[in-house]
Amino acid sequence: MTRVSVLIVDDEVGFATALSKRLNKRGMDTRLVTSGRDALTVLAEEEVDVTLLDVMMPGMDGIKTLGEIKRLHPDTQVLMFTAHSNSDMVISCLAMGAYDYVMKPGSLDELVGKIREAAQKRQRNLAQDSGPEATTG
Template sequence: MTTASVLLVDDEEAFATSNAKLLSNRGYDARTALDGKAALQVLAENNIDVTVLDVRMPGMDGISLLTEIKKRFPLVEVIMLSGQATFETAVEGLKLGASDYLMKPCQISDLVGKIEEALEKRKINEEKQRYEAAREQKGAS
């Protein structure tokens, strides 16, 4: 079994680091990034399954980063996380492709549950992509 890879993106370094340790203790390959630019670099260099990102960050905010992730890495599932989220921001994130939304602070068990749901969604999307590619290839023959 391969280890699921999770990227935590949050400008609060202590929050990102402590949650990464908790996820690592639960068997995930957990990485951190403190801003959008660093997150995109990690995503470009690693096979990340799920990204958990804060909505409010200096520079590139979570909604902008979500949009960029979905454009460049469409199979990466994204969970939005915020301590100051509004209903409108949550809806916007979900419309743009986020798997789910959590309020900070959250229990690690809640975060793990959302990550597991996102991993299941990713598996389904990967399978769908393989099926469509095989169908296209068969049609081209």
């Protein structure tokens, strides 16, 4: 598989920077932003395989950002990422189209595995969208 592109959206800059470096060492290309609005700007300018999205952020929170990402960029896979979770929030995010939900800080190996799975799902979806029936006209 080619390098996975990951957009990290988290207002905790120190944590997100450290995570970005760790994911880069695992062969991923990362980009870091600190707000939902900045995430939408990046996604409008470039394709990203997986968005790692913090739920609790000032301004546009992760749930609102998820809704906008799925509306504007439905092929982008989103992993919700937070230290604060409850079952209603998890169910809501999954119903809105999040690929999965991970706790932070959590296991780096688990996170990398979920990022790779989400990126593979995106590639499968894109391949289906560009299949023979999509190219006939």
